[in-house]
Amino acid sequence: MRTLGSISIALSALWANKLRSVLTILGVVIGVAAVIIMVAIVEGFKGRVIKEFEGLGSSLIIVYFDPSEASKRAGLKISGLTLDDARAIEAQCPLVKRASPEIGVPGKASYSGxxxxxxIRGVxxxxxxxxxxxxARGRFINNRDMDEWAKVVVIGSEVEQKLFRDRGLDPVGQDIKVNATSFTVVGVLERKGRAFDEDYDKAVYLPLTSAHKRMLGGKWVGVIFAQATTPDKAEEACDQIWRVLMRRHGNRPDFTVDTQLRVMQAVGRILGILALVLGGIAGLSLLVGGIGIMNIMLVSVTERTREIGIRMAVGAKRKHILMQFLVESATLSGVGGTIGIAIGCAVSWAITQFVGDRLPAHVTLWSMALAFGFSVAVGLFFGIFPAARAARLDPIVALRYE
Known part of the structure; x- marks a missing residue:
């Protein structure tokens, strides 16, 4: 009963000083909310990236231009990736089912004003x-388009919406200008959204050969997406691709070959570290809030010295005084943590609703539990000194305090 009485007295004291209590927990509220929001954004982005990679299939292999620092310093000729590299991969790598090179640049599409x-993507x-x-309608790029450098284009759903659909026009068969060059629309893609900072719906797709000859010049590609024959052969297929490209590039490692799994694991590690760093930075405000709690509790001990003396005089033990002030500090931080979690969840929900795929936010149970537990721990830690100071008061001296 003594312990329950100490808790009851502590809660009554906090309720009697509502404004002070609210101002005291602000630091904790802000700290917990910041932790929740930061971790939610990183976890949301991580989930989106993993989902996008999984959508591409576990047999995916990514080959991209990546000249080594050693090659740059040595002044070696850097060749880059080409369409012929992709064809060589398909022809010389038994464990590769297909290879798809592509290149992308920003541009403008126009139709009838x-x-x-x-x-602009060459594919x-x-x-x-x-x-x-x-x-969705029409067709995609075919081999004949590639061979003839055809002036044809496939458009994304948002391009169709803005240039054609709200006019009630079917884009297939119409001529549009892509960077002032005329192309005939042969197909429209289904809506897909964004992936890896690429918006499929706001893109136009040309035969890769047409993009090179009619618009971009050169013969380079930005990336080659290859597919292994089976997911369990992806690592071996990577080795085959590496050997083929090293022979073609004169033993210059100006490229990187990665499986979907490797890239996913690397991204996961980076985002995990980022979550810890951002969460740690946000957690500093929790420490500031804890210092605020300690200051207020020290003031409270001074103001209630006579009350402490009376309680001791009527039989309260030092452990009960200690319990009372520890409960007060833990309650302050716990309430602050609860409010912070609510605010953090609300802001994360708002971010998801109004920003969408560009900045997803996913609140996890572990982040809420961690933030709440840390806030209570901060309250207890910073409440120990004021509570111990109150418990050590001499009841005779405390009763004489005015």
């Missing part, structure tokens, strides 16, 4: 398989 900013027919996109 309307224009919009788009991503090959295998793009629909390696990137898991589907054609």
């Amino acid at each position: 309307r224009d919009m900013d788009v991503q 090959v027919p295998e793009y629909t398989t390696t990137r898991s996109v589907r054609v």
